[in-house]
Amino acid sequence: xxxxxxxxxxxxxxxxxxxxxxxxxxxxxxxxxxxxxxxxxxxxxxxxxxxxxxxxxxxxxxxxxxxxxxxxxxxxxxxxxxxxxxxxxxxxxxxxxxxxxxxxxxxxxxxxxxxxxxxxxxxxxxxxxxxxxxxxxxxxxxxxxxxxxxxxxxxxxxxxxxxxxxxxxxxxxxxxxxxxxxxxxxxxxxxxxxxxxxxxxxxxxxxxxxxxxxxxxxxxxxxxxxxxxxxxxxxxxxxxxxxxxxxxxxxxxxxxxxxxxxxxxxxxxxxxxxxxxxxxxxxxxxxxxxxxxxxxxx
Amino acid sequence: xxxxxxxxxxxxxxxxxxxxxxxxxxxxxxxxxxxxxxxxxxxxxxxxxxxxxxxxxxxxxxxxxxxxxxxxxxxxxxxxxxxxxxxxxxxxxxxxxxxxxxxxxxxxxxxxxxxxxxxxxxxxxxxxxxxxxxxxxxxxxxxxxxxxxxxxxxxxxxxxxxxxxxxxxxxxxxxxxxxxxxxxxxxxxxxxxxxxxxxxxxxxxxxxxxxxxxxxxxxxxxxxxxxxxxxxxxx
Numbered sequence: 001x002x003x004x005x006x007x008x009x010x011x012x013x014x015x016x017x018x019x020x021x022x023x024x025x026x027x028x029x030x031x032x033x034x035x036x037x038x039x040x041x042x043x044x045x046x047x048x049x050x051x052x053x054x055x056x057x058x059x060x061x062x063x064x065x066x067x068x069x070x071x072x073x074x075x076x077x078x079x080x081x082x083x084x085x086x087x088x089x090x091x092x093x094x095x096x097x098x099x100x101x102x103x104x105x106x107x108x109x110x111x112x113x114x115x116x117x118x119x120x121x122x123x124x125x126x127x128x129x130x131x132x133x134x135x136x137x138x139x140x141x142x143x144x145x146x147x148x149x150x151x152x153x154x155x156x157x158x159x160x161x162x163x164x165x166x167x168x169x170x171x172x173x174x175x176x177x178x179x180x181x182x183x184x185x186x187x188x189x190x191x192x193x194x195x196x197x198x199x200x201x202x203x204x205x206x207x208x209x210x211x212x213x214x215x216x217x218x219x220x221x222x223x224x225x226x227x228x229x230x231x232x233x234x235x236x237x238x239x240x241x242x243x244x245x246x247x248x249x250x251x252x253x254x255x256x257x258x259x260x261x262x263x264x265x266x267x268x269x270x271x272x273x274x275x276x277x278x279x280x281x282x283x284x285x286x287x288x289x290x291x292x293x294x295x296x297x298x
Numbered sequence: 299x300x301x302x303x304x305x306x307x308x309x310x311x312x313x314x315x316x317x318x319x320x321x322x323x324x325x326x327x328x329x330x331x332x333x334x335x336x337x338x339x340x341x342x343x344x345x346x347x348x349x350x351x352x353x354x355x356x357x358x359x360x361x362x363x364x365x366x367x368x369x370x371x372x373x374x375x376x377x378x379x380x381x382x383x384x385x386x387x388x389x390x391x392x393x394x395x396x397x398x399x400x401x402x403x404x405x406x407x408x409x410x411x412x413x414x415x416x417x418x419x420x421x422x423x424x425x426x427x428x429x430x431x432x433x434x435x436x437x438x439x440x441x442x443x444x445x446x447x448x449x450x451x452x453x454x455x456x457x458x459x460x461x462x463x464x465x466x467x468x469x470x471x472x473x474x475x476x477x478x479x480x481x482x483x484x485x486x487x488x489x490x491x492x493x494x495x496x497x498x499x500x501x502x503x504x505x506x507x508x509x510x511x512x513x514x515x516x517x518x519x520x521x522x523x524x525x526x527x528x529x530x531x532x533x
Contacts, residue, residue, distance in 0.1 A: 172389075172400070176389065179389070182380075183386060184397070185367075185369045187398050187400070188372035189401065
């Protein structure tokens with residue numbers, strides 16, 4: 001058993017999962033926005049980065065790690081809500097390309113502003129968990145208290161979001177607003193408010209991904225989330241943009257694929273893992289692996 | 299009491315409603331009749347705030363509903379069962395009902411209890427997704443979901459559409475019973491003039507967006523010209 005844990009296969013499983021949960025969080029945040037407002041938020045990664053930088057600044061002033069996490073999430077939520085109100089709301093009912101263009105622009109603005117305030121060097125938050133790998137009989141297990149924390153935190157957030165949507169009154173109203181906005185309005189649901197809350201939730205989940213990234217050994221820099229966004233976006237597309245579980249599974253799958261390519265082929269082609277999965281998935285199930293197949297009637 | 303006064307609605311160049319006026323009172327069923335495209339659905343959608351009129355006004359009691367968002371109109375105690383029933387297929391029967399109760403002050407558990415007592419078939423299917431329901435069950439659910447919030451006004455858009463004659467007849471009786479027992483103001487839009495006139499107290503006949511007749515339901519039902527030209531009741 002112990003030799004199994006230290007095998008290179010398990011190294012790659014742990015490494016892939018640790019990376020994959022970050023992709024899953026970003027994918028989940030994209031799905032929440034897609035479901036509520038049918039907008040593909042290209043600035044999702046940059047918004048998360050920005051929120052986390054605010055948290056990082058506060059940690060520089062001496063606040064504790066958990067406060068920094070909380071501040072990042074709250075700033076992310078406020079930024080998400082404000083983005084929906086100011087940038088997206090005027091675009092409802094307009095061609096679908098409009099919000100995409102606006103959010104790509106917003107992405108560039110956020111990264112430029114972050115670079116000018118905080119410079120482009122990577123910053124880390126010291127998480128209160130050791131990054132030193134466990135050992136078993138003198139051999140490394142590619143798990144550290146930090147990696148376990150990272151995976152547990154991500155899974156915890158996912159379960160929390162799932163429970164919110166599944167079991168609460170707010171979740172029911174969010175689902176109804178996404179599925180049938182007009183009917184929801186007729187039943188007294190304040191749909192506009194639900195759309196804003198959907199963006200807030202999504203941005204909060206995204207901020208967690210950036211916080212985890214910033215807590216890792218490589219830290220966070222202003223364009224750091226671009227690659228993560230691409231992987232998260234592919235994860236959401238592979239899982240089916242309608243399916244939160246699909247997005248999470250897609251994220252893990254891409255994390256694992258990248259890790260195995262990195263280990264058995266070359267680190268230089270690791271990002272191809274996501275693309276390969278996307279191509280295969282689109283060939284087999286273009287509607288996404290986890291969505292119910294809905295034939296379009298003609 | 300709903301008062302619609304001189305209401306006009308346009309979709310671009312098309313006039314959907316022309317100076318429509320009507321009154322609907324508590325405890326009475328007011329039928330709105332007419333052919334396809336007469337403006338019946340538009341009338342209900344305008345009362346609910348889904349469509350903005352170009353002229354006229356709408357009052358619920360003393361409150362003007364003009365420019366009020368749909369969700370706030372609902373919260374005043376107006377329930378609108380839309381064309382096609384508006385059952386959310388991806389949600390369970392119970393979640394659909396809970397959604398109906400959320401915006402009101404009704405206790406959800408009590409509300410569910412009351413609706414399951416009223417419609418036992420829904421109680422049996424409470425955990426089922428609505429995509430699996432039959433047309434009749436969907437109509438039941440749509441009614442229950444509207445009633446759970448204990449509204450003062452009930453707008454029904456073609457409730458008989460796609461239902462078997464016996465189911466339609468039971469539904470009409472239920473509407474009348476609810477209207478009288480709960481003192482509801484009911485506006486019933488129907489293409490099925492025969493079924494609607496059987497239970498309605500008052501009737502309004504629309505043609506190409508304008509009122510061509512209104513008054514006592516029996517008088518409307520007895521008018522040969524109306525029957526022949528607007529209601530399709532004479533072969």
